[in-house]
Structures are given as C-alpha cells and as structure tokens.
Amino acid sequence: MLPETKPVQPDSSRWSPLDPDNLQLRSWDSGTVVYNGLSGDTHLLSPLAGDILHQLKTAPATREQLLGALPDHFREEKESDEKLDIIEIILHDLQAIDLVICSGRH
Amino acid sequence: MYAGFDTCPEDAFADFHVAVIRESGLLNWMKPRARFYFDGRPSFIPLPVSQSFAMLEWGLNWCVAAHGHQYLIIHAAVIEREGRAAILPGAPGAGKSTLCAGLINRGWRLLSDELALLDLDSGLVCGMCRPVNLKNASIDVIRRFAPHAVMTGPVPDTTKGTIALMRPPEESIAARDAPARPAWIIVPDYSPEASPELVPHDRALAFMLLAEQSFNYDIHGKNGFAAVGRLIDACHCYRFSYSNLEDAVRIFDRLAGGCE
Numbered sequence: 001m002l003p004e005t006k007p008v009q010p011d012s013s014r015w016s017p018l019d020p021d022n023l024q025l026r027s028w029d030s031g032t033v034v035y036n037g038l039s040g041d042t043h044l045l046s047p048l049a050g051d052i053l054h055q056l057k058t059a060p061a062t063r064e065q066l067l068g069a070l071p072d073h074f075r076e077e078k079e080s081d082e083k084l085d086i087i088e089i090i091l092h093d094l095q096a097i098d099l100v101i102c103s104g105r106h
Numbered sequence: 107m108y109a110g111f112d113t114c115p116e117d118a119f120a121d122f123h124v125a126v127i128r129e130s131g132l133l134n135w136m137k138p139r140a141r142f143y144f145d146g147r148p149s150f151i152p153l154p155v156s157q158s159f160a161m162l163e164w165g166l167n168w169c170v171a172a173h174g175h176q177y178l179i180i181h182a183a184v185i186e187r188e189g190r191a192a193i194l195p196g197a198p199g200a201g202k203s204t205l206c207a208g209l210i211n212r213g214w215r216l217l218s219d220e221l222a223l224l225d226l227d228s229g230l231v232c233g234m235c236r237p238v239n240l241k242n243a244s245i246d247v248i249r250r251f252a253p254h255a256v257m258t259g260p261v262p263d264t265t266k267g268t269i270a271l272m273r274p275p276e277e278s279i280a281a282r283d284a285p286a287r288p289a290w291i292i293v294p295d296y297s298p299e300a301s302p303e304l305v306p307h308d309r310a311l312a313f314m315l316l317a318e319q320s321f322n323y324d325i326h327g328k329n330g331f332a333a334v335g336r337l338i339d340a341c342h343c344y345r346f347s348y349s350n351l352e353d354a355v356r357i358f359d360r361l362a363g364g365c366e
Contacts, residue, residue: 024328024332026331026335026338028338029309030310031308031311033314033317035328040324042314042317044310044313
C-alpha cells in the first residue's frame, strides 16, 4: 500500500508591504535594516528576510513568486515545500512586526 | 581641569547656563551637598560636595544629549588622527573611556569621551573636548600608563563608583573646534585576560548598535536612519578586544597608518 500523500495546495495569498512609501531599507552582506516610518521602529532582518521585503516593495507577490525570484538563498537539495515553508515563516514574522500584510487567501 | 580653555564675557551668547551651587540649610551644613542648575533651575538630586566636578560634567553631558538635536548624538567616544575619526561606541564597562584616555595620551586627538555629535548635513563628527571621565580600576590604569596626565583626585562612592577626571592634552584643546571625517567604527571590549584582537564587525549589527546607543535617533526619524546608514557606509567597522593599552596603541597606530 502506498503511503497517503497530501496534495500540495498552491497558496494564492499575496503579500505586500503594509506601507511601502514609509519603509526604508539598507542592506549589507550580513543583513538588512529597515525603518518603518509608521511606527518609528527599526528592525534588523536576515539577508533572506531583507531580500523578501525588497522584492515585495517592487511588487506584491505570493510565496511561490518569491521563491522564483530568490533562488540563490536556497540550497538545490531542499524540497520546494521546505523552501516555501521557510518563506512563509519569514512572511509571518514580518507580518508580526507590521512590515507586511497578506491578502487574497482562499 | 579647564586650564587652556577660553572664558567668554558675561554677556556673550551661550546655549546653556549651568552652575553647581552648594545647598543651604542645616542638613547641608552637616553633610555638605551641591546641586546642578540648568538655566537657573535646579536639576537632578543634590550630591555630596566632593562630587561637584563630576556633577558638572554629567550635567553638561545631559544638556547636550537632551537639547543638541541639530546633531545625531551617539553614546560613544571619538578620537581623531590626521583628519579621520574613530567612533568607539559601547555600553558602560566596555572600556571605551579607558581606551580613549590611553590613546589621546599617545597622539590621538580627543573629540569626546562620551558623545559623538554627527552633523547630519556634512557627515562630520564635531568635537566636544572636555575632561575625560574615568571610573574605578581605569583611574590607576591611566595613572600608570600616562603619569604626566593631569587628573583630579579619586572621588569614591558616586553612583558610578569611584571616579576621577583627566584633563585633555593641550593639542586636543587647541583643535577642539575642528570636526573630523568618520573613518572607523570600533566596538571596544575590555576583558582582563583578552589578547588584543581587531576583527571586522558585521555592518548591519553595527548599524543597530549605533541606533540603540543614540540619544535622539528616534527624534530624527527617517533622517536619523539615513544618517546612520551613511555613517556605516563611510566607515570600516571593527570589534576590538583588549586588556592592555600598549597593545591598543600599537594596533590603533597601525590602523591609522593603513595597515589593517
């Protein structure tokens, strides 16, 4: 008997900065700092989180689109689901500090 | 402590009018205390008269940190060599005042042992050359390292432990109005057994340290963010572990000579 597998559901949630005009970012190899003009807070982000935020400032995106835009952050051997999970965790972390919002979830 | 500084006429403009005045009353007759006055108003709690010099310096630092918002003010020592400034940020106890006091007795110019004043327009650091505040074990360390330095006697039992002030070298006093271009951000880390080590420091972490150690980063908002970013871009960032000032002089001199 084959193990029961769960079909991967494409997630159509789109993520975008809460207020792109009020976000300022500076990046170095070691990470990104972001200033949120709405709250006055400054945050230190990992290189991947910084690049995700940079990408979202360009255009809202789903996590699949983000994965497609940021392949260099992931080792080839990782499964796609695993990579998407990492992106999802980071997106929720960014949402928790009021830098991004999610819309269009089915 | 202020020999070598100019005095201004009574009617000259001043940003702050400060005084340290002995308190009156029976209690103060038995245990003499003095209080810091800012623009004629008593500020802070009175302290024993023996702490008056320290109170004047602490009060002056407060005046600048609380009002000098034309600058981004960072809790850091600043020293200069050949027009290039090294900014030494760090929490109390990290050894920045000791390092600063040692280096200014070996050819570096003092801009401040406590407050880096970053001009947001020019990106230069302005000087505030005043007596250096030494605490506890640092007092004897500097006495041995620079026996010619002019220091007050030690004042025990202050809120910061035993303190003493050291007069800046004459060359630093003479050049006190000259700003300097930031070239290095060096985070000192004194430890009694540490081998001297100067290693590159993560720039994003250095950014956060400067923002956290700034007194008015929040007031400047996005301009403060941009200014710290420019400062990080303009500087080499290092961490410096040390236990011995002779090692520090050697390493900082190599740094100034472009050998790091």
